[in-house]
Amino acid sequence: MLLAEQALNGLQYGMMLFLMAAGLTLVFGVMGLINLAHGSLYMIGAFACAAVAAATGSFWLGMAASLAAAAAAGAVVEMAVIRRLYARDHLDQVLATFALILFFSEGTRWVFGSFPLYLTLPSALSGAVTLPGGLQYPVFRLVIIAVGAAVALGLWLLITRTRLGIRIRAGEADREMIGALGVDIARLYTIVFALGAALAGLAGALVGSIQSVQVGMGEPVLILAFVVIVIGGIGSVKGALVGALLVGMTDTLGKALLPGLLATVMDPSSANTIGSALASMMIYILMAVILIARPQGLYGARA
Template sequence: MPVLLVAEQALNGLQYGMMLFLMAAGLTLVFGVMGLINLAHGSLYMVGAFACAWIAAATGWFWLGLLASLIAAAAAGALIEILVIRRLYSRDHLDQVLATFALILVFSEGTRWLFGSFPLYLSLPPALTGAVTLPGGLQYPLFRLVIILVGGAVAVGLWLMITRTRLGIRIRAGEADREMIAALGVDISRLYTIVFALGAALAGLAGALVGSIQSVQVGMGEPVLILAFVTVVIGGIGSIKGALIGALLVGMTDTLGKALLPGVLARFMDASSANTIGASLASMLIYILMAVVLILRPQGLFGARA
């Protein structure tokens, strides 16, 4: 198998993993700090994508659309936390699932009412189009490299925030013992709103970046949400490091599996069967990976033991 093909697919897996990290980082913060199962996280991803597409189309400035994705997703996240989510913290997880599933329907129908059922498309600025030549002669799209760099920068920024800032200390304390930090005078409701808005902003950024290489459409967040949950389970609930490692594992496993498995199986069977079986096995690989991690380490790779 050509080395350049493997290298290209590895970069695709890295780019996919960084996109999943942006989704999973916010999800694991909300899940770990607030103990909330938020099925509406994918809808915030969709909000960011539509905000970016609409503002970029209206103004002609992609960068303004990217900023709008952060603001719109964070504002939507803060609003639903105050109006809906705040009433669910003391409720059973089933109530949280039902309420946030209802939010998916509200966001989907509201977005369809505002923008219609047809997909939107984002145009990249000239500075981000084209390909760059990497060592070995590999031509790779510049914007996909930008996504990788943005994901890495966000990972470093989150690590610095969690470990070096007062907000990060409060987030870690809230994850460990929310009753104690409330007793010490920390406004726990405000902290939860900030955490939820931060997670929403990261999801919105992921939606805007992915919407720039795919179409922006209603319901685009649900498939990504499933993979984000898988990433959180693999990495460990509440761990940013776990979200990053889990996202990279899922991205690489999914991308390389789909690209390489049919070719490997073709050495032992006919091409048609190899393509069919390879595609089926590739779609199962990330769930097999999750099962193996849970068997060996039930709390996830970097999750704390209960």
């Protein structure tokens, strides 16, 4: 029962990371842009959801607001700031997007204050459901898993079955050529950036529903999102999904099982301390092992 519950927790955590990493890998792969402000868009989605849900009493309007606010913020940022960075060095991109983190953090603190906000789930999404085997599991965590799977399917259909997807893949392969063929590169980049921002905002709203919504909540998740896209391969949505599930499972199962395993060979206090430390390191060890075997990531194209 414990193993099944922790496996579901790892799956839910992985799907949340996928929502965050999918937009980041699209931006990184298509635009070649290192966007450190992606975590701020995650935070904007969470705050928009909390604010609108509190004002209207509707959780669903809050979720819609998270998508709209993050996508709008992403489009504005791309047109006002990011568009000037495509031809610049990666160091310039890092510095500019780091400045955006500070701007969004202080702006959010000015608007909402420094105290965390909390979201109340509707009755349909609260409580637990009994799974086969008698396991009681929270409904909303299952919803996060379902949303992540639906977004993965939707992105696959978008990229492989639509005209926009063809342009996204072509822009990743040769942006100069598709520009010469008449595609509006600037508009394509704005759409891709807004789509990535909307996915980040959705992830922020979902996580804010089970934790708290606070300033700076996007930075820790951003680090894990970069780990995910490095493992999966930059520019690969399939790689982002597989990498997110690997990271989610490794982190969750490691924290749940390592202390107990170590307790069989050492005292419980030391086992808990060492096990927790090792569990936190395991995802980075996993990333190192994968990069040694496949420097381009699991599904990344070899340069």
